Amino acid sequence: xxxxxxxxxxxxxxxxxxxxxxxxxxxxxxxxxxxxxxxxxxxxxxxxxxxxxxxxxxxxxxxxxxxxxxxxxxxxxxxxxxxxxxxxxxxxxxxxxxxxxxxxxxxxxxxxxxxxxxxxxxxxxxxxxxxxxxxxxxxxxxxxxxxxxxxxxxxxxxxxxxxxxxxxx
Amino acid sequence: xxxxxxxxxxxxxxxxxxxxxxxxxxxxxxxxxxxxxxxxxxxxxxxxxxxxxxxxxxxxxxxxxxxxxxxxxxxxxxxxxxxxxxxxxxxxxxxxxxxxxxxxxxxxxxxxxxxxxxxxxxxxxxxxxxxxxxxxxxxxxxxxxxxxxxxxxxxxxxxxxxxxxxxxxxxxxxxxxxxxxxxxxxxxxxxxxxxx
Numbered sequence: 133x134x135x136x137x138x139x140x141x142x143x144x145x146x147x148x149x150x151x152x153x154x155x156x157x158x159x160x161x162x163x164x165x166x167x168x169x170x171x172x173x174x175x176x177x178x179x180x181x182x183x184x185x186x187x188x189x190x191x192x193x194x195x196x197x198x199x200x201x202x203x204x205x206x207x208x209x210x211x212x213x214x215x216x217x218x219x220x221x222x223x224x225x226x227x228x229x230x231x232x233x234x235x236x237x238x239x240x241x242x243x244x245x246x247x248x249x250x251x252x253x254x255x256x257x258x259x260x261x262x263x264x265x266x267x268x269x270x271x272x273x274x275x276x277x278x279x280x281x282x283x284x285x286x287x288x289x290x291x292x293x294x295x296x297x298x299x300x301x
Numbered sequence: 302x303x304x305x306x307x308x309x310x311x312x313x314x315x316x317x318x319x320x321x322x323x324x325x326x327x328x329x330x331x332x333x334x335x336x337x338x339x340x341x342x343x344x345x346x347x348x349x350x351x352x353x354x355x356x357x358x359x360x361x362x363x364x365x366x367x368x369x370x371x372x373x374x375x376x377x378x379x380x381x382x383x384x385x386x387x388x389x390x391x392x393x394x395x396x397x398x399x400x401x402x403x404x405x406x407x408x409x410x411x412x413x414x415x416x417x418x419x420x421x422x423x424x425x426x427x428x429x430x431x432x433x434x435x436x437x438x439x440x441x442x443x444x445x446x447x448x449x450x451x452x453x454x455x456x457x458x459x460x461x462x463x464x465x466x467x468x469x470x471x472x473x474x475x476x477x478x479x480x481x482x483x484x485x486x487x488x489x490x491x492x493x494x495x496x497x
Contacts, residue, residue: 141324148320156318170322170330177331234317238310257308258315285304288311293302 140180144173147190150259155197157254160243165197172197191261195269198251241291249284252277379403382453390451391415391469391483400467401496409456410464410495412488419468422493425486426463439465439485452485463487464495 148169156165172193176183186192242250248270255266256277267274302310376395380388387407389400394415401413412420438458454465466488488494 140328144324144327148322149318150315152320153315153318162318166320166322169320170327171334173322173327174330174334177328178335234314238314242311253311257311285307289302289307292307292310 139184140177143176143184143189147193148173151190151193151197154194154254154258157239157242157258158198158247158251168197168200169193171200188261188265190259191255191265191269194255194259238292241288244291245284245287248272249280249287252280253284253288256281379407381407385455385457387454387456388451389454389467389483392450394469397469404454404465404467405496407456409454409459410490410497411467412464412494412496413467413469415469419466420494422491423466423488424491424494426460426489428460428463428487438487450483452483454485460487462490464490464497466494 151172152165152169155169156162159165159168175196176189176193183189183192242253245253251270252266255261255269256263261269263274263277266277270277376393377389377391377400379400380390382388387404387409389404391400397413397415401411404411404413412423414420438455440453452467459465464487465485467483467485469483490497
Protein backbone atom coordinates (compact mmCIF):
# COMPACT_ATOMS: atom_id res chain seq x y z
CA UNK A 133 0.00 0.00 0.00
CA UNK A 134 2.87 2.36 0.80
CA UNK A 135 4.41 1.56 -2.57
CA UNK A 136 1.10 2.29 -4.24
CA UNK A 137 0.99 5.71 -2.60
CA UNK A 138 4.58 6.50 -3.61
CA UNK A 139 4.02 5.55 -7.24
CA UNK A 140 0.86 7.57 -7.45
CA UNK A 141 2.50 10.63 -5.90
CA UNK A 142 5.32 10.42 -8.43
CA UNK A 143 2.86 10.04 -11.31
CA UNK A 144 0.80 12.96 -10.03
CA UNK A 145 3.84 15.21 -9.72
CA UNK A 146 5.00 14.41 -13.25
CA UNK A 147 1.64 14.45 -15.03
CA UNK A 148 -0.54 17.01 -13.24
CA UNK A 149 0.51 20.14 -15.12
CA UNK A 150 0.28 18.71 -18.61
CA UNK A 151 -3.04 17.04 -17.78
CA UNK A 152 -4.36 20.38 -16.50
CA UNK A 153 -3.20 22.24 -19.58
CA UNK A 154 -4.65 19.57 -21.88
CA UNK A 155 -8.05 19.70 -20.19
CA UNK A 156 -7.92 23.50 -19.96
CA UNK A 157 -7.44 23.79 -23.71
CA UNK A 158 -10.34 21.38 -24.22
CA UNK A 159 -12.86 22.98 -21.83
CA UNK A 160 -11.62 26.57 -21.90
CA UNK A 161 -12.16 27.43 -18.25
CA UNK A 162 -9.39 27.29 -15.63
CA UNK A 163 -11.52 26.52 -12.56
CA UNK A 164 -13.57 23.88 -14.36
CA UNK A 165 -10.43 22.27 -15.76
CA UNK A 166 -8.72 22.18 -12.37
CA UNK A 167 -11.75 20.61 -10.72
CA UNK A 168 -12.20 18.01 -13.47
CA UNK A 169 -8.52 17.07 -13.38
CA UNK A 170 -8.47 16.85 -9.57
CA UNK A 171 -11.50 14.55 -9.67
CA UNK A 172 -9.93 12.43 -12.40
CA UNK A 173 -6.68 12.07 -10.44
CA UNK A 174 -8.73 11.13 -7.37
CA UNK A 175 -10.44 8.39 -9.38
CA UNK A 176 -7.03 7.30 -10.66
CA UNK A 177 -5.86 6.98 -7.06
CA UNK A 178 -8.98 4.98 -6.16
CA UNK A 179 -8.26 2.56 -9.06
CA UNK A 180 -4.50 2.93 -9.05
CA UNK A 181 -3.83 -0.80 -9.34
CA UNK A 182 -5.58 -0.75 -12.72
CA UNK A 183 -4.60 2.73 -13.89
CA UNK A 184 -0.91 2.21 -13.14
CA UNK A 185 -0.91 -0.64 -15.67
CA UNK A 186 -2.60 1.47 -18.35
CA UNK A 187 -0.26 2.10 -21.32
CA UNK A 188 -0.79 5.87 -20.91
CA UNK A 189 -2.07 6.73 -17.40
CA UNK A 190 -2.05 10.48 -18.18
CA UNK A 191 -4.36 9.83 -21.13
CA UNK A 192 -6.63 7.86 -18.78
CA UNK A 193 -6.78 10.90 -16.47
CA UNK A 194 -7.53 13.30 -19.32
CA UNK A 195 -10.20 11.06 -20.79
CA UNK A 196 -11.80 10.63 -17.35
CA UNK A 197 -11.74 14.39 -16.81
CA UNK A 198 -13.31 15.09 -20.19
CA UNK A 199 -15.95 12.40 -19.67
CA UNK A 200 -16.77 13.90 -16.27
CA UNK A 201 -17.18 17.26 -17.95
CA UNK A 202 -19.67 15.75 -20.40
CA UNK A 203 -21.53 14.00 -17.55
CA UNK A 204 -21.78 17.26 -15.62
CA UNK A 205 -23.13 18.96 -18.69
CA UNK A 206 -25.75 16.24 -19.11
CA UNK A 207 -26.72 16.35 -15.43
CA UNK A 208 -27.06 20.11 -15.34
CA UNK A 209 -28.65 20.30 -18.78
CA UNK A 210 -26.60 23.32 -19.64
CA UNK A 211 -23.29 23.99 -21.24
CA UNK A 212 -20.09 24.12 -19.28
CA UNK A 213 -18.75 27.65 -19.18
CA UNK A 214 -16.29 28.11 -21.99
CA UNK A 215 -14.16 31.20 -22.05
CA UNK A 216 -14.87 33.73 -24.74
CA UNK A 217 -11.73 33.85 -26.91
CA UNK A 218 -12.09 37.58 -27.42
CA UNK A 219 -12.16 38.13 -23.68
CA UNK A 220 -9.32 35.68 -23.10
CA UNK A 221 -7.05 37.64 -25.43
CA UNK A 222 -7.50 40.72 -23.23
CA UNK A 223 -7.12 38.81 -19.99
CA UNK A 224 -3.99 39.35 -17.90
CA UNK A 225 -1.79 36.29 -18.20
CA UNK A 226 -1.77 35.88 -14.42
CA UNK A 227 -5.48 34.97 -14.49
CA UNK A 228 -4.60 31.67 -16.14
CA UNK A 229 -2.52 30.72 -13.13
CA UNK A 230 1.04 29.44 -13.11
CA UNK A 231 3.81 31.96 -13.23
CA UNK A 232 1.75 34.44 -15.20
CA UNK A 233 3.77 34.19 -18.38
CA UNK A 234 1.29 32.20 -20.46
CA UNK A 235 0.52 34.06 -23.66
CA UNK A 236 -3.18 35.07 -23.71
CA UNK A 237 -3.01 35.48 -27.51
CA UNK A 238 -2.09 31.83 -27.90
CA UNK A 239 -4.76 30.71 -25.44
CA UNK A 240 -7.34 32.79 -27.30
CA UNK A 241 -6.24 31.31 -30.64
CA UNK A 242 -6.56 27.79 -29.22
CA UNK A 243 -10.04 28.54 -27.88
CA UNK A 244 -11.12 29.81 -31.28
CA UNK A 245 -10.53 26.37 -32.78
CA UNK A 246 -13.52 24.03 -33.16
CA UNK A 247 -13.84 21.71 -30.15
CA UNK A 248 -12.59 18.57 -31.89
CA UNK A 249 -9.54 20.31 -33.33
CA UNK A 250 -8.77 21.71 -29.89
CA UNK A 251 -8.96 18.25 -28.35
CA UNK A 252 -6.64 16.83 -30.98
CA UNK A 253 -4.11 19.64 -30.46
CA UNK A 254 -4.32 19.17 -26.70
CA UNK A 255 -3.77 15.42 -26.78
CA UNK A 256 -1.16 15.35 -29.56
CA UNK A 257 0.90 18.38 -28.64
CA UNK A 258 0.37 18.95 -24.93
CA UNK A 259 -0.06 15.38 -23.68
CA UNK A 260 2.43 14.01 -26.23
CA UNK A 261 0.16 11.17 -27.35
CA UNK A 262 0.88 9.71 -30.77
CA UNK A 263 -1.74 9.65 -33.50
CA UNK A 264 -3.01 6.18 -32.58
CA UNK A 265 -3.28 7.07 -28.87
CA UNK A 266 -5.13 10.28 -29.66
CA UNK A 267 -7.49 8.41 -31.97
CA UNK A 268 -8.18 5.87 -29.23
CA UNK A 269 -8.92 8.50 -26.57
CA UNK A 270 -11.26 10.42 -28.86
CA UNK A 271 -12.79 7.36 -30.51
CA UNK A 272 -12.01 8.54 -34.03
CA UNK A 273 -9.88 7.20 -36.89
CA UNK A 274 -6.14 7.97 -36.96
CA UNK A 275 -6.57 9.64 -40.36
CA UNK A 276 -9.18 11.95 -38.85
CA UNK A 277 -6.72 12.90 -36.10
CA UNK A 278 -4.13 13.90 -38.68
CA UNK A 279 -6.67 15.85 -40.69
CA UNK A 280 -7.85 17.75 -37.59
CA UNK A 281 -4.28 18.47 -36.53
CA UNK A 282 -3.36 19.78 -39.98
CA UNK A 283 -6.37 22.09 -40.08
CA UNK A 284 -5.76 23.25 -36.52
CA UNK A 285 -2.12 24.13 -37.18
CA UNK A 286 -3.09 26.03 -40.33
CA UNK A 287 -5.74 27.98 -38.41
CA UNK A 288 -3.36 28.73 -35.55
CA UNK A 289 -0.67 29.93 -37.93
CA UNK A 290 -3.15 32.25 -39.65
CA UNK A 291 -4.31 33.51 -36.28
CA UNK A 292 -0.93 34.01 -34.63
CA UNK A 293 1.32 35.05 -37.49
CA UNK A 294 0.29 38.38 -38.98
CA UNK A 295 0.05 38.31 -42.76
CA UNK A 296 2.90 40.27 -44.39
CA UNK A 297 1.85 43.77 -45.38
CA UNK A 298 1.61 44.35 -49.07
CA UNK A 299 3.79 47.04 -50.56
CA UNK A 300 1.54 50.06 -50.94
CA UNK A 301 3.72 51.80 -53.52
CA UNK B 302 6.67 30.05 -39.27
CA UNK B 303 6.68 26.37 -40.18
CA UNK B 304 4.80 23.61 -38.33
CA UNK B 305 7.75 22.68 -36.11
CA UNK B 306 8.28 26.27 -34.98
CA UNK B 307 4.57 26.70 -34.33
CA UNK B 308 4.44 23.46 -32.32
CA UNK B 309 7.45 24.61 -30.26
CA UNK B 310 5.72 27.92 -29.48
CA UNK B 311 2.53 26.11 -28.48
CA UNK B 312 4.33 23.58 -26.31
CA UNK B 313 6.17 26.33 -24.47
CA UNK B 314 2.82 27.40 -23.01
CA UNK B 315 2.27 24.01 -21.44
CA UNK B 316 4.77 24.53 -18.66
CA UNK B 317 3.39 27.91 -17.73
CA UNK B 318 0.24 26.72 -16.03
CA UNK B 319 0.56 24.60 -12.94
CA UNK B 320 -1.89 22.56 -10.93
CA UNK B 321 -1.52 23.61 -7.32
CA UNK B 322 -3.77 21.00 -5.67
CA UNK B 323 -1.61 19.07 -3.16
CA UNK B 324 -1.41 15.32 -3.65
CA UNK B 325 -2.79 14.80 -0.12
CA UNK B 326 -6.01 16.51 -1.19
CA UNK B 327 -6.24 14.28 -4.28
CA UNK B 328 -5.74 11.17 -2.14
CA UNK B 329 -8.39 12.33 0.29
CA UNK B 330 -10.81 12.88 -2.59
CA UNK B 331 -9.86 9.45 -3.94
CA UNK B 332 -10.75 7.85 -0.62
CA UNK B 333 -14.17 9.50 -0.76
CA UNK B 334 -14.63 8.29 -4.36
CA UNK B 335 -13.72 4.76 -3.30
CA UNK B 336 -16.19 4.91 -0.41
CA UNK B 337 -18.94 6.13 -2.74
CA UNK B 338 -18.17 3.27 -5.11
CA UNK B 339 -18.57 0.76 -2.31
CA UNK B 340 -21.82 2.26 -1.03
CA UNK B 341 -24.19 0.50 -3.46
CA UNK B 342 -22.87 -2.89 -2.33
CA UNK B 343 -23.39 -1.97 1.30
CA UNK B 344 -26.86 -0.61 0.51
CA UNK B 345 -27.78 -3.79 -1.33
CA UNK B 346 -26.56 -5.88 1.59
CA UNK B 347 -28.45 -3.70 4.07
CA UNK B 348 -31.50 -3.78 1.83
CA UNK B 349 -31.40 -7.55 1.62
CA UNK B 350 -31.02 -7.76 5.40
CA UNK B 351 -33.93 -5.37 5.76
CA UNK B 352 -36.09 -7.43 3.44
CA UNK B 353 -35.27 -10.59 5.37
CA UNK B 354 -35.97 -8.91 8.71
CA UNK B 355 -39.25 -7.51 7.39
CA UNK B 356 -40.32 -10.90 6.07
CA UNK B 357 -39.42 -12.59 9.37
CA UNK B 358 -41.25 -9.94 11.39
CA UNK B 359 -44.34 -10.31 9.22
CA UNK B 360 -44.31 -14.07 9.70
CA UNK B 361 -44.18 -13.86 13.49
CA UNK B 362 -47.35 -14.15 15.59
CA UNK B 363 -49.00 -10.86 16.51
CA UNK B 364 -48.18 -11.29 20.18
CA UNK B 365 -44.43 -11.35 19.46
CA UNK B 366 -42.73 -8.21 20.73
CA UNK B 367 -42.19 -5.83 17.87
CA UNK B 368 -38.60 -5.49 16.72
CA UNK B 369 -37.06 -2.54 14.92
CA UNK B 370 -38.89 -1.64 11.73
CA UNK B 371 -36.97 -2.46 8.61
CA UNK B 372 -38.99 -1.84 5.50
CA UNK B 373 -38.02 -2.22 1.89
CA UNK B 374 -39.99 -1.20 -1.16
CA UNK B 375 -38.72 -0.76 -4.68
CA UNK B 376 -39.21 2.99 -4.29
CA UNK B 377 -37.47 3.47 -0.94
CA UNK B 378 -35.86 1.60 1.93
CA UNK B 379 -35.73 2.28 5.65
CA UNK B 380 -33.07 0.30 7.44
CA UNK B 381 -32.31 0.39 11.17
CA UNK B 382 -28.56 0.07 11.61
CA UNK B 383 -26.69 -1.61 14.45
CA UNK B 384 -25.87 1.74 16.10
CA UNK B 385 -29.54 2.75 16.10
CA UNK B 386 -29.22 5.07 13.11
CA UNK B 387 -31.81 4.85 10.36
CA UNK B 388 -30.75 4.76 6.73
CA UNK B 389 -33.38 6.06 4.33
CA UNK B 390 -32.66 5.51 0.64
CA UNK B 391 -35.03 6.83 -1.99
CA UNK B 392 -34.83 5.60 -5.55
CA UNK B 393 -38.32 6.41 -6.83
CA UNK B 394 -40.75 9.11 -5.82
CA UNK B 395 -43.59 6.83 -4.80
CA UNK B 396 -45.65 6.41 -1.64
CA UNK B 397 -44.38 9.31 0.51
CA UNK B 398 -47.19 8.61 3.01
CA UNK B 399 -45.88 5.06 3.46
CA UNK B 400 -42.37 6.33 4.15
CA UNK B 401 -43.73 8.93 6.55
CA UNK B 402 -45.70 6.28 8.48
CA UNK B 403 -42.71 3.95 8.60
CA UNK B 404 -40.44 6.64 9.99
CA UNK B 405 -43.01 7.74 12.57
CA UNK B 406 -43.46 4.12 13.62
CA UNK B 407 -39.69 3.99 14.09
CA UNK B 408 -39.84 6.95 16.44
CA UNK B 409 -38.81 9.66 13.99
CA UNK B 410 -41.31 12.54 13.95
CA UNK B 411 -41.26 13.18 10.22
CA UNK B 412 -43.04 14.91 7.39
CA UNK B 413 -42.27 13.51 3.95
CA UNK B 414 -43.02 15.06 0.58
CA UNK B 415 -42.00 13.88 -2.89
CA UNK B 416 -41.79 16.20 -5.88
CA UNK B 417 -44.42 18.48 -4.48
CA UNK B 418 -45.23 21.18 -2.03
CA UNK B 419 -43.94 20.61 1.46
CA UNK B 420 -46.37 20.45 4.33
CA UNK B 421 -47.30 24.13 4.98
CA UNK B 422 -47.89 23.33 8.66
CA UNK B 423 -44.16 22.71 9.16
CA UNK B 424 -42.13 25.50 10.68
CA UNK B 425 -38.34 25.66 10.70
CA UNK B 426 -36.61 24.63 13.92
CA UNK B 427 -34.06 27.14 15.21
CA UNK B 428 -31.16 24.71 15.53
CA UNK B 429 -28.09 26.31 17.01
CA UNK B 430 -25.82 23.28 16.69
CA UNK B 431 -22.50 23.26 14.87
CA UNK B 432 -21.91 21.51 11.55
CA UNK B 433 -20.30 18.63 13.39
CA UNK B 434 -23.33 18.29 15.70
CA UNK B 435 -25.56 18.40 12.63
CA UNK B 436 -23.55 15.55 11.09
CA UNK B 437 -24.17 13.53 14.24
CA UNK B 438 -27.87 14.09 13.67
CA UNK B 439 -28.17 13.85 9.89
CA UNK B 440 -25.87 12.81 7.09
CA UNK B 441 -26.78 12.93 3.43
CA UNK B 442 -25.19 10.28 1.23
CA UNK B 443 -24.67 10.57 -2.48
CA UNK B 444 -24.92 7.73 -4.97
CA UNK B 445 -22.00 7.04 -7.37
CA UNK B 446 -23.40 9.56 -9.83
CA UNK B 447 -23.10 12.23 -7.16
CA UNK B 448 -26.82 12.54 -6.51
CA UNK B 449 -27.76 12.67 -2.80
CA UNK B 450 -30.35 9.89 -2.66
CA UNK B 451 -30.00 8.71 0.94
CA UNK B 452 -29.96 10.15 4.41
CA UNK B 453 -28.78 8.69 7.70
CA UNK B 454 -30.83 9.81 10.70
CA UNK B 455 -29.75 9.44 14.30
CA UNK B 456 -33.10 9.59 16.13
CA UNK B 457 -31.46 9.95 19.54
CA UNK B 458 -29.81 13.18 18.45
CA UNK B 459 -33.01 14.89 17.33
CA UNK B 460 -33.59 17.73 19.80
CA UNK B 461 -36.67 17.61 21.98
CA UNK B 462 -39.54 19.40 20.24
CA UNK B 463 -38.02 18.95 16.79
CA UNK B 464 -38.77 16.63 13.90
CA UNK B 465 -37.61 16.15 10.36
CA UNK B 466 -38.93 17.35 7.06
CA UNK B 467 -37.71 15.05 4.31
CA UNK B 468 -38.10 16.10 0.70
CA UNK B 469 -37.15 14.32 -2.48
CA UNK B 470 -37.15 15.72 -5.99
CA UNK B 471 -35.88 14.71 -9.39
CA UNK B 472 -32.55 16.46 -9.71
CA UNK B 473 -32.98 17.50 -13.31
CA UNK B 474 -36.56 18.66 -12.95
CA UNK B 475 -37.72 16.41 -15.80
CA UNK B 476 -40.88 15.29 -14.03
CA UNK B 477 -40.87 11.53 -13.79
CA UNK B 478 -37.37 10.48 -14.72
CA UNK B 479 -33.85 11.15 -13.59
CA UNK B 480 -31.74 11.14 -10.49
CA UNK B 481 -33.45 11.54 -7.15
CA UNK B 482 -32.13 14.17 -4.77
CA UNK B 483 -33.01 13.94 -1.08
CA UNK B 484 -32.81 16.65 1.53
CA UNK B 485 -33.74 16.68 5.20
CA UNK B 486 -34.09 19.55 7.64
CA UNK B 487 -35.18 20.09 11.20
CA UNK B 488 -38.65 21.45 11.79
CA UNK B 489 -40.71 22.11 14.90
CA UNK B 490 -42.55 18.94 15.85
CA UNK B 491 -46.33 19.31 15.79
CA UNK B 492 -49.38 17.12 15.25
CA UNK B 493 -50.04 18.78 11.87
CA UNK B 494 -46.46 18.57 10.64
CA UNK B 495 -44.67 15.58 12.10
CA UNK B 496 -47.59 13.72 13.65
CA UNK B 497 -46.64 14.29 17.27
